[in-house]
Amino acid sequence: MKKISIIGSGFSGLSSAAFLAKEGFDVTILEKNESVGGRARLFKEKGYSFDMGPSWYWMPEIFEKFFNEFDVKISDLYDLKQLDPGFKIIFKDKEINLPSSWKETCNLFEKHEKNGAKKLDKFMQDAQVKYSIGLEFLYNSPGLSFGELFNTKIIKNLNKLQLLTSYRNHIKKYFSNPYLINILEFPVLFLGTSAKHTPALYSLMAYSGIKQGTFYPIGGFNKVIKSMEKVCLDLGVTILTNTEVKKINVKKSKAVSVSTNKNEILSDFIVASADYAHVEKKLLEKKHRNYSKEYWQSKSFSPSSLLFYLGINKKLNNLDHHTLFFDEEIEKHSNEIYETPKWPSKPLFYTCCPSKTDPNVAPKGKENLFILIPIAAGLKDSDLIREKYFKIIMKRLEGYCNVDIKKHIEYKKSYCINDFIEDYNAFKGNAYGLANTLMQTANLKPKIINKKVKNIYYTGQLTVPGPGVPPSIISGQLVAEQIIKKNK
Numbered sequence: 001m002k003k004i005s006i007i008g009s010g011f012s013g014l015s016s017a018a019f020l021a022k023e024g025f026d027v028t029i030l031e032k033n034e035s036v037g038g039r040a041r042l043f044k045e046k047g048y049s050f051d052m053g054p055s056w057y058w059m060p061e062i063f064e065k066f067f068n069e070f071d072v073k074i075s076d077l078y079d080l081k082q083l084d085p086g087f088k089i090i091f092k093d094k095e096i097n098l099p100s101s102w103k104e105t106c107n108l109f110e111k112h113e114k115n116g117a118k119k120l121d122k123f124m125q126d127a128q129v130k131y132s133i134g135l136e137f138l139y140n141s142p143g144l145s146f147g148e149l150f151n152t153k154i155i156k157n158l159n160k161l162q163l164l165t166s167y168r169n170h171i172k173k174y175f176s177n178p179y180l181i182n183i184l185e186f187p188v189l190f191l192g193t194s195a196k197h198t199p200a201l202y203s204l205m206a207y208s209g210i211k212q213g214t215f216y217p218i219g220g221f222n223k224v225i226k227s228m229e230k231v232c233l234d235l236g237v238t239i240l241t242n243t244e245v246k247k248i249n250v251k252k253s254k255a256v257s258v259s260t261n262k263n264e265i266l267s268d269f270i271v272a273s274a275d276y277a278h279v280e281k282k283l284l285e286k287k288h289r290n291y292s293k294e295y296w297q298s299k300s301f302s303p304s305s306l307l308f309y310l311g312i313n314k315k316l317n318n319l320d321h322h323t324l325f326f327d328e329e330i331e332k333h334s335n336e337i338y339e340t341p342k343w344p345s346k347p348l349f350y351t352c353c354p355s356k357t358d359p360n361v362a363p364k365g366k367e368n369l370f371i372l373i374p375i376a377a378g379l380k381d382s383d384l385i386r387e388k389y390f391k392i393i394m395k396r397l398e399g400y401c402n403v404d405i406k407k408h409i410e411y412k413k414s415y416c417i418n419d420f421i422e423d424y425n426a427f428k429g430n431a432y433g434l435a436n437t438l439m440q441t442a443n444l445k446p447k448i449i450n451k452k453v454k455n456i457y458y459t460g461q462l463t464v465p466g467p468g469v470p471p472s473i474i475s476g477q478l479v480a481e482q483i484i485k486k487n488k
Protein backbone atom coordinates (compact mmCIF):
# COMPACT_ATOMS: atom_id res chain seq x y z
CA MET A 1 0.00 0.00 0.00
CA LYS A 2 1.47 3.39 -0.98
CA LYS A 3 2.24 5.61 2.00
CA ILE A 4 1.17 9.24 2.09
CA SER A 5 2.34 11.78 4.66
CA ILE A 6 0.10 14.80 5.02
CA ILE A 7 1.65 17.79 6.76
CA GLY A 8 -1.03 19.61 8.77
CA SER A 9 -4.54 18.79 9.98
CA GLY A 10 -6.57 21.84 8.89
CA PHE A 11 -9.58 21.55 6.59
CA SER A 12 -7.42 20.94 3.53
CA GLY A 13 -5.27 18.26 5.18
CA LEU A 14 -8.27 16.39 6.58
CA SER A 15 -10.09 16.63 3.26
CA SER A 16 -7.22 15.21 1.19
CA ALA A 17 -6.60 12.52 3.84
CA ALA A 18 -10.20 11.32 3.60
CA PHE A 19 -10.23 11.16 -0.20
CA LEU A 20 -6.86 9.38 -0.33
CA ALA A 21 -7.73 6.87 2.40
CA LYS A 22 -10.98 6.08 0.57
CA GLU A 23 -8.85 5.09 -2.45
CA GLY A 24 -6.85 2.68 -0.31
CA PHE A 25 -3.70 4.68 0.43
CA ASP A 26 -1.96 4.33 3.78
CA VAL A 27 -2.40 7.91 5.05
CA THR A 28 -0.72 9.57 8.04
CA ILE A 29 -1.45 13.15 9.08
CA LEU A 30 1.39 14.89 10.93
CA GLU A 31 0.26 17.86 12.98
CA LYS A 32 2.60 20.07 15.00
CA ASN A 33 -0.07 21.27 17.44
CA GLU A 34 -1.66 19.15 20.16
CA SER A 35 -5.10 19.13 18.52
CA VAL A 36 -6.33 18.87 14.95
CA GLY A 37 -8.09 21.62 12.98
CA GLY A 38 -5.38 24.18 12.27
CA ARG A 39 -6.92 27.64 12.19
CA ALA A 40 -10.27 26.07 13.15
CA ARG A 41 -9.09 24.57 16.45
CA LEU A 42 -11.12 24.81 19.63
CA PHE A 43 -9.99 25.48 23.17
CA LYS A 44 -11.87 25.21 26.44
CA GLU A 45 -11.36 27.36 29.51
CA LYS A 46 -13.49 27.94 32.60
CA GLY A 47 -16.54 26.27 31.10
CA TYR A 48 -16.30 28.19 27.79
CA SER A 49 -15.59 26.55 24.40
CA PHE A 50 -13.88 28.95 22.03
CA ASP A 51 -13.70 28.39 18.28
CA MET A 52 -10.32 29.88 17.43
CA GLY A 53 -10.96 30.87 13.81
CA PRO A 54 -13.88 30.46 11.41
CA SER A 55 -17.37 31.39 12.53
CA TRP A 56 -19.27 32.08 9.27
CA TYR A 57 -20.69 28.91 7.75
CA TRP A 58 -21.50 29.77 4.13
CA MET A 59 -21.78 27.68 0.95
CA PRO A 60 -23.45 24.82 2.79
CA GLU A 61 -23.55 22.53 -0.24
CA ILE A 62 -19.74 22.26 -0.23
CA PHE A 63 -19.80 20.78 3.29
CA GLU A 64 -22.73 18.56 2.29
CA LYS A 65 -20.95 17.35 -0.83
CA PHE A 66 -17.80 16.51 1.13
CA PHE A 67 -19.57 14.34 3.69
CA ASN A 68 -21.81 12.72 1.06
CA GLU A 69 -18.66 11.49 -0.72
CA PHE A 70 -18.17 9.29 2.33
CA ASP A 71 -21.82 8.24 2.63
CA VAL A 72 -22.36 10.39 5.68
CA LYS A 73 -25.18 12.88 6.12
CA ILE A 74 -24.53 16.18 7.89
CA SER A 75 -27.68 15.67 9.96
CA ASP A 76 -26.00 12.59 11.50
CA LEU A 77 -22.94 14.64 12.44
CA TYR A 78 -24.12 18.03 13.63
CA ASP A 79 -27.19 20.14 13.92
CA LEU A 80 -26.99 22.99 11.40
CA LYS A 81 -29.03 26.03 12.32
CA GLN A 82 -29.82 28.94 10.03
CA LEU A 83 -29.27 32.19 11.94
CA ASP A 84 -31.98 34.84 12.03
CA PRO A 85 -30.88 37.51 11.62
CA GLY A 86 -27.96 36.19 9.60
CA PHE A 87 -25.92 39.11 10.90
CA LYS A 88 -26.20 42.65 12.12
CA ILE A 89 -24.25 45.68 10.90
CA ILE A 90 -23.78 48.73 13.12
CA PHE A 91 -23.21 51.91 11.16
CA LYS A 92 -22.50 55.32 12.69
CA ASP A 93 -26.12 56.43 12.53
CA LYS A 94 -28.15 53.22 12.23
CA GLU A 95 -28.03 49.47 12.48
CA ILE A 96 -29.31 46.91 10.03
CA ASN A 97 -30.27 43.30 10.70
CA LEU A 98 -30.03 40.95 7.72
CA PRO A 99 -33.09 38.71 8.01
CA SER A 100 -32.94 35.04 7.09
CA SER A 101 -36.15 35.36 5.06
CA TRP A 102 -35.62 36.38 1.45
CA LYS A 103 -38.91 38.30 1.38
CA GLU A 104 -37.87 40.37 4.39
CA THR A 105 -34.43 41.00 2.88
CA CYS A 106 -36.13 42.35 -0.25
CA ASN A 107 -38.34 44.57 1.92
CA LEU A 108 -35.25 45.87 3.69
CA PHE A 109 -33.65 46.83 0.37
CA GLU A 110 -36.90 48.42 -0.82
CA LYS A 111 -37.01 50.53 2.34
CA HIS A 112 -33.55 51.94 1.62
CA GLU A 113 -33.71 52.50 -2.12
CA LYS A 114 -36.42 52.99 -4.73
CA ASN A 115 -37.02 49.63 -6.49
CA GLY A 116 -34.48 48.13 -4.09
CA ALA A 117 -36.31 44.79 -3.95
CA LYS A 118 -36.43 44.42 -7.71
CA LYS A 119 -32.77 45.44 -8.04
CA LEU A 120 -31.74 42.98 -5.34
CA ASP A 121 -33.60 40.19 -7.05
CA LYS A 122 -31.85 40.97 -10.33
CA PHE A 123 -28.47 41.27 -8.60
CA MET A 124 -28.96 37.89 -6.91
CA GLN A 125 -30.16 36.17 -10.08
CA ASP A 126 -26.92 37.23 -11.70
CA ALA A 127 -24.93 36.24 -8.58
CA GLN A 128 -26.58 32.82 -8.59
CA VAL A 129 -25.34 32.19 -12.14
CA LYS A 130 -21.83 33.20 -11.04
CA TYR A 131 -22.15 30.94 -7.99
CA SER A 132 -23.17 27.90 -9.98
CA ILE A 133 -20.51 28.33 -12.69
CA GLY A 134 -17.95 29.34 -10.06
CA LEU A 135 -18.52 26.20 -8.00
CA GLU A 136 -18.24 23.95 -11.00
CA PHE A 137 -15.03 25.73 -11.94
CA LEU A 138 -13.55 25.35 -8.43
CA TYR A 139 -14.12 21.59 -8.39
CA ASN A 140 -12.63 21.15 -11.87
CA SER A 141 -9.67 23.49 -11.80
CA PRO A 142 -6.51 22.30 -10.10
CA GLY A 143 -4.74 25.22 -11.75
CA LEU A 144 -2.35 23.04 -13.75
CA SER A 145 -2.99 24.40 -17.21
CA PHE A 146 -4.67 27.39 -18.78
CA GLY A 147 -6.74 24.88 -20.76
CA GLU A 148 -8.89 24.48 -17.66
CA LEU A 149 -10.11 28.02 -18.21
CA PHE A 150 -11.39 27.07 -21.64
CA ASN A 151 -13.90 24.52 -20.52
CA THR A 152 -17.00 25.12 -22.59
CA LYS A 153 -19.23 26.29 -19.76
CA ILE A 154 -16.70 28.93 -18.71
CA ILE A 155 -16.12 30.12 -22.25
CA LYS A 156 -19.84 30.28 -22.96
CA ASN A 157 -20.44 32.31 -19.81
CA LEU A 158 -17.26 34.37 -19.74
CA ASN A 159 -19.12 37.66 -20.01
CA LYS A 160 -21.40 36.65 -17.11
CA LEU A 161 -18.42 35.94 -14.83
CA GLN A 162 -17.16 39.53 -15.24
CA LEU A 163 -13.59 38.75 -14.27
CA LEU A 164 -12.40 42.17 -15.40
CA THR A 165 -15.10 44.27 -13.73
CA SER A 166 -14.48 45.36 -10.15
CA TYR A 167 -17.04 44.11 -7.64
CA ARG A 168 -17.57 47.64 -6.32
CA ASN A 169 -18.43 48.96 -9.79
CA HIS A 170 -20.69 45.98 -10.35
CA ILE A 171 -22.69 46.78 -7.19
CA LYS A 172 -22.90 50.45 -8.13
CA LYS A 173 -24.61 49.51 -11.39
CA TYR A 174 -27.52 48.33 -9.28
CA PHE A 175 -27.46 50.41 -6.07
CA SER A 176 -26.58 53.89 -4.91
CA ASN A 177 -27.61 53.71 -1.24
CA PRO A 178 -24.34 53.57 0.78
CA TYR A 179 -25.76 51.18 3.41
CA LEU A 180 -26.88 48.69 0.79
CA ILE A 181 -23.53 48.99 -0.96
CA ASN A 182 -21.76 48.23 2.33
CA ILE A 183 -23.98 45.22 3.00
CA LEU A 184 -23.24 43.76 -0.42
CA GLU A 185 -19.54 44.57 -0.23
CA PHE A 186 -19.01 43.01 3.18
CA PRO A 187 -19.01 39.33 2.05
CA VAL A 188 -15.92 39.76 -0.14
CA LEU A 189 -13.86 40.85 2.88
CA PHE A 190 -13.48 37.08 3.37
CA LEU A 191 -11.46 36.97 0.17
CA GLY A 192 -8.73 39.04 1.73
CA THR A 193 -9.03 42.05 -0.48
CA SER A 194 -11.24 45.11 -0.93
CA ALA A 195 -14.33 45.23 -3.14
CA LYS A 196 -12.48 47.73 -5.33
CA HIS A 197 -9.89 45.08 -6.27
CA THR A 198 -12.11 42.02 -6.33
CA PRO A 199 -13.54 40.72 -9.61
CA ALA A 200 -17.35 41.01 -9.89
CA LEU A 201 -17.39 37.20 -10.12
CA TYR A 202 -17.28 37.21 -6.34
CA SER A 203 -20.83 38.51 -6.02
CA LEU A 204 -21.22 34.75 -5.56
CA MET A 205 -20.14 35.35 -1.94
CA ALA A 206 -23.05 37.75 -1.44
CA TYR A 207 -25.35 35.17 -3.00
CA SER A 208 -24.26 32.62 -0.42
CA GLY A 209 -24.16 34.88 2.64
CA ILE A 210 -27.29 36.91 1.93
CA LYS A 211 -29.57 34.81 -0.28
CA GLN A 212 -28.70 31.30 0.95
CA GLY A 213 -28.19 32.52 4.51
CA THR A 214 -25.73 32.21 7.37
CA PHE A 215 -25.56 28.91 9.23
CA TYR A 216 -24.09 27.69 12.49
CA PRO A 217 -23.22 24.14 13.57
CA ILE A 218 -24.51 23.69 17.12
CA GLY A 219 -21.53 22.96 19.35
CA GLY A 220 -19.37 25.35 17.33
CA PHE A 221 -17.49 25.43 14.03
CA ASN A 222 -15.03 22.90 15.39
CA LYS A 223 -17.86 20.32 15.08
CA VAL A 224 -17.06 20.29 11.36
CA ILE A 225 -13.40 19.53 12.10
CA LYS A 226 -14.37 16.77 14.55
CA SER A 227 -16.72 15.31 11.93
CA MET A 228 -14.02 15.34 9.25
CA GLU A 229 -11.57 13.81 11.72
CA LYS A 230 -14.11 11.03 12.38
CA VAL A 231 -14.49 10.37 8.65
CA CYS A 232 -10.68 10.09 8.40
CA LEU A 233 -10.34 7.79 11.41
CA ASP A 234 -13.16 5.54 10.14
CA LEU A 235 -11.25 5.21 6.87
CA GLY A 236 -8.09 4.16 8.73
CA VAL A 237 -6.11 7.43 8.60
CA THR A 238 -3.41 7.71 11.30
CA ILE A 239 -3.35 11.15 12.94
CA LEU A 240 -0.22 12.09 14.88
CA THR A 241 -0.47 15.33 16.85
CA ASN A 242 2.49 17.09 18.55
CA THR A 243 4.42 15.94 15.49
CA GLU A 244 6.18 18.72 13.65
CA VAL A 245 7.70 18.08 10.24
CA LYS A 246 11.21 19.51 10.15
CA LYS A 247 12.33 18.41 6.70
CA ILE A 248 11.14 16.73 3.53
CA ASN A 249 13.92 14.39 2.43
CA VAL A 250 14.51 14.18 -1.32
CA LYS A 251 16.67 11.66 -3.16
CA LYS A 252 17.20 11.80 -6.92
CA SER A 253 14.34 14.26 -7.42
CA LYS A 254 11.93 12.13 -5.41
CA ALA A 255 10.68 12.78 -1.90
CA VAL A 256 11.36 9.65 0.15
CA SER A 257 10.48 10.59 3.72
CA VAL A 258 9.76 13.35 6.19
CA SER A 259 11.81 13.99 9.32
CA THR A 260 9.71 15.07 12.28
CA ASN A 261 10.60 16.18 15.82
CA LYS A 262 10.19 12.47 16.74
CA ASN A 263 11.31 10.23 13.87
CA GLU A 264 11.60 9.73 10.13
CA ILE A 265 8.53 8.56 8.21
CA LEU A 266 8.97 6.89 4.84
CA SER A 267 6.56 8.29 2.26
CA ASP A 268 5.63 7.66 -1.38
CA PHE A 269 3.79 10.97 -1.62
CA ILE A 270 3.86 14.13 0.48
CA VAL A 271 0.86 16.42 0.76
CA ALA A 272 1.86 19.72 2.36
CA SER A 273 -1.23 21.39 3.79
CA ALA A 274 0.78 23.64 6.13
CA ASP A 275 1.35 27.21 4.93
CA TYR A 276 2.92 26.93 1.47
CA ALA A 277 5.66 29.50 2.08
CA HIS A 278 6.75 27.72 5.28
CA VAL A 279 6.93 24.34 3.53
CA GLU A 280 9.05 25.78 0.73
CA LYS A 281 11.35 27.92 2.85
CA LYS A 282 11.81 25.69 5.89
CA LEU A 283 11.17 22.09 4.85
CA LEU A 284 12.74 21.95 1.39
CA GLU A 285 16.26 22.62 0.19
CA LYS A 286 16.49 25.66 -2.06
CA LYS A 287 17.02 23.59 -5.21
CA HIS A 288 13.72 21.75 -4.66
CA ARG A 289 11.50 24.79 -4.12
CA ASN A 290 8.81 25.99 -6.52
CA TYR A 291 9.24 29.64 -5.59
CA SER A 292 11.87 32.07 -4.36
CA LYS A 293 11.78 34.26 -1.24
CA GLU A 294 11.18 37.25 -3.52
CA TYR A 295 8.11 35.54 -4.98
CA TRP A 296 6.47 35.34 -1.55
CA GLN A 297 7.46 38.91 -0.72
CA SER A 298 5.82 40.11 -3.91
CA LYS A 299 2.49 38.40 -3.19
CA SER A 300 -0.50 40.25 -1.85
CA PHE A 301 -1.56 38.60 1.40
CA SER A 302 -5.00 38.64 2.92
CA PRO A 303 -5.20 40.31 6.32
CA SER A 304 -4.11 38.96 9.63
CA SER A 305 -6.24 39.62 12.71
CA LEU A 306 -6.05 40.77 16.28
CA LEU A 307 -8.41 38.48 18.17
CA PHE A 308 -9.78 38.40 21.69
CA TYR A 309 -11.52 35.40 23.24
CA LEU A 310 -13.55 36.56 26.24
CA GLY A 311 -15.60 34.76 28.86
CA ILE A 312 -18.16 37.24 30.26
CA ASN A 313 -20.00 36.36 33.44
CA LYS A 314 -23.12 38.22 32.37
CA LYS A 315 -25.49 38.31 29.39
CA LEU A 316 -24.77 41.20 27.00
CA ASN A 317 -27.53 43.37 25.56
CA ASN A 318 -27.77 44.33 21.92
CA LEU A 319 -25.16 41.95 20.48
CA ASP A 320 -26.28 39.29 18.01
CA HIS A 321 -24.57 36.07 17.05
CA HIS A 322 -22.65 37.99 14.35
CA THR A 323 -22.30 41.76 14.77
CA LEU A 324 -20.17 43.92 12.47
CA PHE A 325 -19.08 47.29 13.81
CA PHE A 326 -18.83 49.44 10.68
CA ASP A 327 -19.22 52.59 12.72
CA GLU A 328 -15.94 54.11 11.55
CA GLU A 329 -14.79 54.99 8.05
CA ILE A 330 -14.61 51.68 6.14
CA GLU A 331 -12.40 52.94 3.33
CA LYS A 332 -9.79 54.26 5.76
CA HIS A 333 -9.43 50.98 7.61
CA SER A 334 -9.38 49.10 4.30
CA ASN A 335 -6.53 51.34 3.04
CA GLU A 336 -4.60 50.72 6.27
CA ILE A 337 -4.79 47.00 5.54
CA TYR A 338 -4.20 46.88 1.80
CA GLU A 339 -2.70 50.14 0.50
CA THR A 340 -0.43 51.51 3.23
CA PRO A 341 -0.21 48.70 5.81
CA LYS A 342 -0.26 50.01 9.37
CA TRP A 343 -2.16 49.52 12.61
CA PRO A 344 -5.62 51.01 11.97
CA SER A 345 -6.24 54.49 13.29
CA LYS A 346 -9.98 53.89 13.78
CA PRO A 347 -10.58 50.17 13.54
CA LEU A 348 -13.69 48.41 12.35
CA PHE A 349 -14.26 45.16 14.16
CA TYR A 350 -16.47 42.11 14.30
CA THR A 351 -17.90 40.26 17.28
CA CYS A 352 -19.16 36.69 17.34
CA CYS A 353 -21.25 35.77 20.33
CA PRO A 354 -22.17 32.11 19.72
CA SER A 355 -23.70 31.82 23.21
CA LYS A 356 -26.64 33.81 21.78
CA THR A 357 -27.50 30.67 19.78
CA ASP A 358 -25.78 27.80 21.50
CA PRO A 359 -25.94 26.93 25.23
CA ASN A 360 -22.98 24.54 24.81
CA VAL A 361 -20.33 27.22 24.42
CA ALA A 362 -20.66 29.18 27.68
CA PRO A 363 -21.89 28.46 31.20
CA LYS A 364 -25.54 29.38 31.85
CA GLY A 365 -26.18 33.12 32.08
CA LYS A 366 -22.76 33.97 30.58
CA GLU A 367 -21.48 34.96 27.14
CA ASN A 368 -18.75 33.59 24.90
CA LEU A 369 -17.41 36.60 23.04
CA PHE A 370 -14.95 36.53 20.14
CA ILE A 371 -13.65 39.85 18.81
CA LEU A 372 -11.82 40.18 15.49
CA ILE A 373 -10.03 43.28 14.21
CA PRO A 374 -8.66 42.80 10.68
CA ILE A 375 -5.10 44.13 10.31
CA ALA A 376 -2.42 43.99 7.63
CA ALA A 377 -0.26 40.85 7.68
CA GLY A 378 3.34 41.44 8.76
CA LEU A 379 2.74 44.28 11.27
CA LYS A 380 4.80 44.45 14.46
CA ASP A 381 2.83 42.74 17.20
CA SER A 382 3.30 43.25 20.95
CA ASP A 383 1.33 42.91 24.20
CA LEU A 384 1.33 46.68 24.49
CA ILE A 385 -0.33 47.23 21.13
CA ARG A 386 -2.88 44.46 21.75
CA GLU A 387 -3.89 46.16 25.01
CA LYS A 388 -4.14 49.53 23.29
CA TYR A 389 -6.68 48.11 20.82
CA PHE A 390 -8.47 46.16 23.53
CA LYS A 391 -9.20 49.41 25.33
CA ILE A 392 -10.40 51.13 22.14
CA ILE A 393 -12.75 48.26 21.27
CA MET A 394 -14.02 47.84 24.83
CA LYS A 395 -14.97 51.50 25.00
CA ARG A 396 -17.08 51.20 21.84
CA LEU A 397 -18.57 47.85 22.85
CA GLU A 398 -19.42 49.03 26.35
CA GLY A 399 -21.13 52.08 24.90
CA TYR A 400 -23.09 49.89 22.51
CA CYS A 401 -24.09 47.23 25.07
CA ASN A 402 -24.55 49.76 27.83
CA VAL A 403 -22.62 47.59 30.30
CA ASP A 404 -19.23 47.84 31.99
CA ILE A 405 -18.04 44.69 30.18
CA LYS A 406 -14.47 44.85 31.56
CA LYS A 407 -15.82 44.32 35.08
CA HIS A 408 -17.46 41.07 33.98
CA ILE A 409 -14.57 39.45 32.10
CA GLU A 410 -13.67 36.19 33.81
CA TYR A 411 -11.51 34.84 30.98
CA LYS A 412 -9.45 36.74 28.41
CA LYS A 413 -6.97 35.63 25.78
CA SER A 414 -5.56 37.66 22.91
CA TYR A 415 -4.23 36.22 19.65
CA CYS A 416 -2.35 38.02 16.89
CA ILE A 417 0.43 37.92 14.29
CA ASN A 418 3.07 36.40 16.60
CA ASP A 419 0.67 33.57 17.49
CA PHE A 420 -0.18 32.86 13.83
CA ILE A 421 3.55 32.53 13.17
CA GLU A 422 4.22 30.44 16.27
CA ASP A 423 1.20 28.13 15.97
CA TYR A 424 0.83 27.70 12.19
CA ASN A 425 4.16 28.84 10.72
CA ALA A 426 2.11 31.47 8.90
CA PHE A 427 4.03 33.72 6.51
CA LYS A 428 3.86 37.29 7.90
CA GLY A 429 1.34 35.93 10.42
CA ASN A 430 -1.38 35.82 7.76
CA ALA A 431 -4.78 34.60 8.92
CA TYR A 432 -6.49 33.73 5.63
CA GLY A 433 -3.74 33.06 3.07
CA LEU A 434 -3.40 34.89 -0.23
CA ALA A 435 -5.73 37.66 -1.29
CA ASN A 436 -8.11 36.74 -4.15
CA THR A 437 -7.11 39.55 -6.48
CA LEU A 438 -7.50 38.91 -10.20
CA MET A 439 -3.74 38.41 -10.56
CA GLN A 440 -3.82 35.80 -7.78
CA THR A 441 -6.85 33.86 -8.97
CA ALA A 442 -7.10 30.31 -10.37
CA ASN A 443 -4.03 29.42 -12.48
CA LEU A 444 -2.14 32.41 -11.14
CA LYS A 445 -2.04 30.98 -7.63
CA PRO A 446 0.94 28.97 -6.32
CA LYS A 447 0.86 25.55 -7.99
CA ILE A 448 -0.37 22.39 -6.26
CA ILE A 449 2.44 20.20 -7.62
CA ASN A 450 6.14 20.70 -7.02
CA LYS A 451 7.71 21.33 -10.43
CA LYS A 452 11.01 19.64 -9.53
CA VAL A 453 10.00 16.91 -7.11
CA LYS A 454 6.93 15.36 -8.65
CA ASN A 455 5.64 13.48 -5.59
CA ILE A 456 5.30 16.62 -3.44
CA TYR A 457 1.87 18.28 -3.53
CA TYR A 458 0.57 21.44 -1.86
CA THR A 459 -2.92 22.11 -0.62
CA GLY A 460 -4.70 24.68 1.55
CA GLN A 461 -5.65 28.30 1.57
CA LEU A 462 -2.47 29.49 -0.17
CA THR A 463 -3.14 27.55 -3.33
CA VAL A 464 -6.24 26.83 -5.46
CA PRO A 465 -9.07 27.62 -5.00
CA GLY A 466 -8.14 30.04 -2.16
CA PRO A 467 -8.87 31.21 1.36
CA GLY A 468 -11.85 30.17 3.49
CA VAL A 469 -13.20 26.88 4.77
CA PRO A 470 -15.16 25.74 1.68
CA PRO A 471 -12.23 26.42 -0.71
CA SER A 472 -9.81 24.65 1.67
CA ILE A 473 -12.04 21.56 1.66
CA ILE A 474 -12.11 21.64 -2.16
CA SER A 475 -8.35 22.18 -2.26
CA GLY A 476 -7.79 18.93 -0.34
CA GLN A 477 -9.99 17.09 -2.81
CA LEU A 478 -8.20 18.56 -5.87
CA VAL A 479 -4.82 17.38 -4.62
CA ALA A 480 -6.11 13.94 -3.71
CA GLU A 481 -7.55 13.56 -7.24
CA GLN A 482 -4.16 14.39 -8.76
CA ILE A 483 -2.40 11.75 -6.68
CA ILE A 484 -5.09 9.16 -7.39
CA LYS A 485 -4.81 9.90 -11.13
CA LYS A 486 -1.03 9.64 -11.05
CA ASN A 487 -1.13 6.33 -9.22
CA LYS A 488 -3.55 4.63 -11.64
Ligand SMILES: Cc1cc2nc3c(=O)[nH]c(=O)nc-3n(C[C@H](O)[C@H](O)[C@H](O)COP(=O)(O)OP(=O)(O)OC[C@H]3O[C@@H](n4cnc5c(N)ncnc54)[C@H](O)[C@@H]3O)c2cc1C
Binds near residue numbers: 057432433
Ligand atom coordinates in the same frame (compact mmCIF):
# COMPACT_ATOMS: atom_id res chain seq x y z
C1 LIG B 1 -9.54 34.24 12.75
C2 LIG B 1 -9.99 33.55 11.51
C3 LIG B 1 -11.31 33.63 11.14
C4 LIG B 1 -11.75 32.97 9.99
N1 LIG B 1 -13.08 33.02 9.68
C5 LIG B 1 -13.55 32.28 8.64
C6 LIG B 1 -14.96 32.13 8.46
O1 LIG B 1 -15.75 32.67 9.23
N2 LIG B 1 -15.40 31.35 7.42
C7 LIG B 1 -14.52 30.73 6.56
O2 LIG B 1 -14.96 30.04 5.63
N3 LIG B 1 -13.17 30.83 6.74
C8 LIG B 1 -12.68 31.57 7.77
N4 LIG B 1 -11.33 31.63 8.02
C9 LIG B 1 -10.40 31.00 7.07
C10 LIG B 1 -10.30 29.50 7.30
O3 LIG B 1 -10.25 29.22 8.66
C11 LIG B 1 -9.03 28.97 6.62
O4 LIG B 1 -9.04 29.37 5.25
C12 LIG B 1 -8.90 27.46 6.68
O5 LIG B 1 -9.16 26.99 7.97
C13 LIG B 1 -7.49 27.08 6.23
O6 LIG B 1 -7.32 25.70 6.27
P1 LIG B 1 -5.92 25.08 5.80
O7 LIG B 1 -6.07 23.60 5.86
O8 LIG B 1 -5.50 25.65 4.51
O9 LIG B 1 -4.82 25.61 6.84
P2 LIG B 1 -4.62 25.49 8.42
O10 LIG B 1 -5.92 25.46 9.11
O11 LIG B 1 -3.66 26.55 8.81
O12 LIG B 1 -3.92 24.08 8.60
C14 LIG B 1 -2.54 23.89 8.42
C15 LIG B 1 -2.02 23.02 9.55
O13 LIG B 1 -0.63 22.74 9.32
C16 LIG B 1 0.01 22.68 10.60
N5 LIG B 1 1.46 22.84 10.41
C17 LIG B 1 2.14 23.97 10.04
N6 LIG B 1 3.46 23.70 9.92
C18 LIG B 1 3.61 22.38 10.22
C19 LIG B 1 4.74 21.51 10.29
N7 LIG B 1 5.99 21.93 9.97
N8 LIG B 1 4.55 20.21 10.67
C20 LIG B 1 3.29 19.75 10.99
N9 LIG B 1 2.19 20.55 10.93
C21 LIG B 1 2.35 21.84 10.55
C22 LIG B 1 -0.64 23.81 11.36
O14 LIG B 1 -0.46 23.65 12.75
C23 LIG B 1 -2.11 23.66 10.92
O15 LIG B 1 -2.81 22.80 11.80
C24 LIG B 1 -10.85 32.25 9.17
C25 LIG B 1 -9.51 32.17 9.54
C26 LIG B 1 -9.07 32.81 10.71
C27 LIG B 1 -7.65 32.68 11.12
